[in-house]
Amino acid sequence: MRDLCRSAVDAAVGAGASYADARAVVRRSQGVSTKNGRVENVSDLESEGIGVRVLVDGAWGFAGDRRLDADGARDAALRACAFARAAAGRGEKSLAPLEATSGTYRTPVEIDPFAVSLGDKVALCLRAEEALRHADVKVTEAFVRALREHKFLFTSDGAEIEQELVETGAGIDALAVSDGGFQIRSYPSAHGGSSSQAGWEYVEGLGLEREAPRVGEQAAALLRAEVCPPGVTTVVIDAEQMELQVHESVGHPIELDRVYGSEASYAGTSFLKPTDLGSLRYGSEKMNVTADSTTPGGLGTFAFDDEGVPARREPIVVEGVLRNFLTSRETAERIGTGAGGSMRADGWNRMPLIRMTNLHLDPGEGTFDDLLADVDDGIYLETNKSWSIDDKRLNFQFGTQIAWEIKNGKLGRMLRDATYTGITPQFWGSLDAVAGPEAWHMQGLTNCGKGQPGQGAHVSHGASPCRFRNVQVGVKA
Amino acid sequence: MSTDVREVAGLALDAAKGDDALAIVLSERSGLARFASSEVHQPTLIENCSVMLQIVRDGKIGTASTNRLDAEALKELAHRAGDAADAAVAEEGFPGLAPPTPLPEVEGWDDAVAGIGPEDQARRARAAIDASSVELFGFFTSGATELAISSTAGVDAYQGMTDETTLVVAAGEGESGYASRTTWAEDGMDPAAVGREASEKAQRTRNAKSLEPAPYRAVLEPYAFADLITYFSFDAFGANGLLEGRSYLAGRIGEKIVDEKVSIADDALDPRGLPKRFDFEGVPKQRVELIENGVANGVVWDRTSAARAGEGHESTGHAPPPVYRQYGPLAFGISVAGGEVDTVDELCELVGDGIYVTRLHYLGIVDPREGVITGMTRDGTFRIRDGKVAEPLVNLRFTVSVPQMLADVPGLSRETTLVNTSDFYGDRYPTGALVPALATARFNITGVGSEPGL
Numbered sequence: 001m002r003d004l005c006r007s008a009v010d011a012a013v014g015a016g017a018s019y020a021d022a023r024a025v026v027r028r029s030q031g032v033s034t035k036n037g038r039v040e041n042v043s044d045l046e047s048e049g050i051g052v053r054v055l056v057d058g059a060w061g062f063a064g065d066r067r068l069d070a071d072g073a074r075d076a077a078l079r080a081c082a083f084a085r086a087a088a089g090r091g092e093k094s095l096a097p098l099e100a101t102s103g104t105y106r107t108p109v110e111i112d113p114f115a116v117s118l119g120d121k122v123a124l125c126l127r128a129e130e131a132l133r134h135a136d137v138k139v140t141e142a143f144v145r146a147l148r149e150h151k152f153l154f155t156s157d158g159a160e161i162e163q164e165l166v167e168t169g170a171g172i173d174a175l176a177v178s179d180g181g182f183q184i185r186s187y188p189s190a191h192g193g194s195s196s197q198a199g200w201e202y203v204e205g206l207g208l209e210r211e212a213p214r215v216g217e218q219a220a221a222l223l224r225a226e227v228c229p230p231g232v233t234t235v236v237i238d239a240e241q242m243e244l245q246v247h248e249s250v251g252h253p254i255e256l257d258r259v260y261g262s263e264a265s266y267a268g269t270s271f272l273k274p275t276d277l278g279s280l281r282y283g284s285e286k287m288n289v290t291a292d293s294t295t296p297g298g299l300g301t302f303a304f305d306d307e308g309v310p311a312r313r314e315p316i317v318v319e320g321v322l323r324n325f326l327t328s329r330e331t332a333e334r335i336g337t338g339a340g341g342s343m344r345a346d347g348w349n350r351m352p353l354i355r356m357t358n359l360h361l362d363p364g365e366g367t368f369d370d371l372l373a374d375v376d377d378g379i380y381l382e383t384n385k386s387w388s389i390d391d392k393r394l395n396f397q398f399g400t401q402i403a404w405e406i407k408n409g410k411l412g413r414m415l416r417d418a419t420y421t422g423i424t425p426q427f428w429g430s431l432d433a434v435a436g437p438e439a440w441h442m443q444g445l446t447n448c449g450k451g452q453p454g455q456g457a458h459v460s461h462g463a464s465p466c467r468f469r470n471v472q473v474g475v476k477a
Numbered sequence: 478m479s480t481d482v483r484e485v486a487g488l489a490l491d492a493a494k495g496d497d498a499l500a501i502v503l504s505e506r507s508g509l510a511r512f513a514s515s516e517v518h519q520p521t522l523i524e525n526c527s528v529m530l531q532i533v534r535d536g537k538i539g540t541a542s543t544n545r546l547d548a549e550a551l552k553e554l555a556h557r558a559g560d561a562a563d564a565a566v567a568e569e570g571f572p573g574l575a576p577p578t579p580l581p582e583v584e585g586w587d588d589a590v591a592g593i594g595p596e597d598q599a600r601r602a603r604a605a606i607d608a609s610s611v612e613l614f615g616f617f618t619s620g621a622t623e624l625a626i627s628s629t630a631g632v633d634a635y636q637g638m639t640d641e642t643t644l645v646v647a648a649g650e651g652e653s654g655y656a657s658r659t660t661w662a663e664d665g666m667d668p669a670a671v672g673r674e675a676s677e678k679a680q681r682t683r684n685a686k687s688l689e690p691a692p693y694r695a696v697l698e699p700y701a702f703a704d705l706i707t708y709f710s711f712d713a714f715g716a717n718g719l720l721e722g723r724s725y726l727a728g729r730i731g732e733k734i735v736d737e738k739v740s741i742a743d744d745a746l747d748p749r750g751l752p753k754r755f756d757f758e759g760v761p762k763q764r765v766e767l768i769e770n771g772v773a774n775g776v777v778w779d780r781t782s783a784a785r786a787g788e789g790h791e792s793t794g795h796a797p798p799p800v801y802r803q804y805g806p807l808a809f810g811i812s813v814a815g816g817e818v819d820t821v822d823e824l825c826e827l828v829g830d831g832i833y834v835t836r837l838h839y840l841g842i843v844d845p846r847e848g849v850i851t852g853m854t855r856d857g858t859f860r861i862r863d864g865k866v867a868e869p870l871v872n873l874r875f876t877v878s879v880p881q882m883l884a885d886v887p888g889l890s891r892e893t894t895l896v897n898t899s900d901f902y903g904d905r906y907p908t909g910a911l912v913p914a915l916a917t918a919r920f921n922i923t924g925v926g927s928e929p930g931l
Contacts, residue, residue: 041540041801044561046543058518060520061520079522118561122565124565177721205928265644285715390838390927391839397851397924410584453900475851477847
């Protein structure tokens with residue numbers, strides 16, 4: 001792979017590129033899913049190829065070719081250069097400097113997920129599903145996944161990097177149905193469970209079978225629960241939903257390519273401006289957010305990003321004030337601070353884009369019960385069900401799978417169909433407590449979309465349960 | 478580089494000799510010139526060909542894929558697919574591989590589109606940019622996709638598909654407008670016209686006003702209506718949604734559920750759309766009436782869901798690729814019948830007092846059973862007063878029950894527009910929805926966002 005990448009970069013430079021990088025990627029994934037005791041999918045997929053990115057006369061070009069051989073490398077390089085010439089821009093692009101470096105990195109794993117047989121994976125899903133069953137649960141689902149991505153990056157300014165990233169994940173869903181009613185409960189997270197850069201030990205540690213009876217019972221109980229009433233109230237939000245809140249209302253707005261308009265035609269822009277750095281009040285003083293591409297187990301963990309920039313941990317929001325953006329080498333140079341470090345591509349045939357790595361809401365202090373204790377009348381919200389946010393990441397509306405009323409500091413009756421809505425800075429400004437490190441945990445999601453052509457990204461977020469005052473809940477159609 | 482997808486499918490079946498097997502080979506040659514601030518910044522060329530092999534052993538099903546096409550790789554592919562099948566549990570009532578069936582002839586391939594190269598892709602992007610007096614963000618893309626499906630049961634299906642899309646947002650501080658065009662045929666595309674449409678729209682959005690959240694009468698352009706009906710279809714129009722009770726149509730088949738002016742079909746055969754001959758089981762595509770004159774008529778099926786449902790159901794040619802089998806068949810060829818109104822201006826007259834919506838953003842399904850969807854308007858939201866488009870509005874949050882929105886429809890445009898619905902994730906497989914502009918008596922605004930533009 002190294003020689004192929006080098007030859008591609010040499011071909012691009014020989015064709016006039018002032019900068020070139022080549023990534024050779026071999027990706028293998030396994031997936032198992034079962035539904036209602038039937039095996040729906042057992043698959044073992046692989047894809048490989050080389051992607052070459054070039055700068056020619058100040059214009060970017062990119063081409064991906066499935067052939068991991070000399071012809072594929074050369075053709076991709078020459079096609080990328082030809083496209084760059086055809087799409088000439090307004091002039092030179094500058095990249096933040098990068099020290100010539102070489103390195104290797106492998107995700108530490110205890111149990112290679114590909115050494116666990118597909119039969120064992122099927123058996124785990126079927127056992128977990130069995131434990132989900134309940135008279136009112138019409139659909140039970142379980143799924144596990146494993147991914148190994150081996151990639152080599154060679155750049156014309158001296159980076160030579162080989163990395164092997166391994167992910168595993170799993171989840172269960174229970175769908176309860178009655179006349180006119182439909183409810184869902186999930187574990188450990190909604191929309192595809194949760195994943196981690198780790199071995200099979202991560203899936204074993206989730207305890208799907210242990211949690212399944214509670215998940216099934218709650219799905220059924222929701223059919224008989226009252227609807228969350230509308231109003232403006234205090235809300236306590238569980239760590240999992242907070243992780244999505246961080247993703248949508250902090251993670252995407254701080255992507256500097258969005259701030260500069262590069263995503264305007266699809267994912268959108270950002271309410272943040274470059275000049276907000278160091279001064280914009282994002283939220284209350286309880287709000288501290290950190291980007292950390294070194295977090296053990298995070299789906300956004302690596303030694304180097306797809307531009308060859310070393311991983312690091314940096315504060316994004318400190319006591320409510322914006323301190324950093326997520327950057328590429330190009331946008332870091334443009335804003336005049338930072339060095340990049342957030343560029344990732346979805347496989348060999350997509351250009352790297354600024355993507356969240358691992359973005360965490362730092363823990364505060366106290367326990368979940370402490371959060372509840374200071375609420376006379378409010379709502380506790382748990383596990384995402386629906387999500388939507390505007391193109392500038394200001395106006396959001398989220399729904400959760402389950403909720404409970406809070407009365408005099410204690411959880412009361414269960415509520416269904418809960419939603420809450422807000423405007424990003426005002427909402428984070430109403431944050432008045434974040435639970436402590438004991439309540440902090442991390443989830444990995446695999447469905448973050450961005451770019452044209454579309455690219456999926458795998459990112460992790462950690463958070464503790466939080467309390468917000470004066471939040472609108474119970475939006476109705 | 479050119480790959481004979483039928484030959485690869487045959488070689489994959491040979492590698493699986495001794496097993497019941499289905500080979501799906503998809504090749505892609507595409508280019509996408511993406512631009513921002515009127516400058517191409519992310520131009521992407523893709524060459525790929527992947528083969529997916531499904532093996533069935535004693536009713537146990539396993540799937541593997543690769544994009545290495547040499548003999549050794551295909552042998553490994555068969556081995557991995559066989560291992561996957563061995564790991565599965567035999568499925569009671571599994572209908573087996575589809576028998577060969579005559580396939581319909583469809584349009585959907587244009588040599589001129591297939592021949593569009595990087596220089597032309599960049600030139601077309603430039604044509605859209607040059608036609609706009611406002612900075613432009615978006616892309617031009619074209620691609621040629623070939624799909625071959627062969628099976629040991631005798632299926633031997635092939636289709637070539639071309640597609641091209643120009644999609645743009647014209648935007649500056651406090652202004653933005655949207656336009657897009659999708660077609661499989663070269664003569665259906667004018668990037669400059671798309672750029673102009675967005676630019677003109679953007680300039681009308683300056684000094685946008687706020688609006689009190691409440692239910693409003695509304696006109697939805699095809700872009701907005703296509704987005705809503707596509708999201709609604711995920712749960713409502715697939716057999717699994719019906720069988721599992723997620724679908725709004727569950728328990729309502731045969732009932733009048735929306736205005737009688739509304740008829741919705743899935744029609745992959747329509748040459749005005751992005752035509753398809755067969756599904757991923759190799760079963761011929763059929764036109765399926767989903768809602769007919771306001772009455773819930775049915776959903777789309779694949780062989781597995783039809784077998785599980787029994788009661789005479791048969792596949793309508795809507796099987797997904799094997800790795801998405803758990804989601805069941807989905808309606809990716811939505812076609813909403815046009816109405817009797819000639820222009821969007823006339824739809825505004827029917828609405829009288831309300832709002833005008835160009836495009837939506839980031840939809841979320843709040844309640845699949847009731848068809849409740851939330852999202853934001855974007856890139857061209859206006860007040861309608863006295864039957865005419867009036868002042869621009871800020872972006873608005875809506876939370877609507879799609880059936881409620883369609884319960885009282887003052888009118889639909891006669892003309893329908895093909896709207897791209899694929900976003901080009903993963904392997905290229907072009908999909909789109911054919912929809913008219915819509916006038917509705919109820920579009921529920923539940924929040925207010927920011928002004929349009931950057």
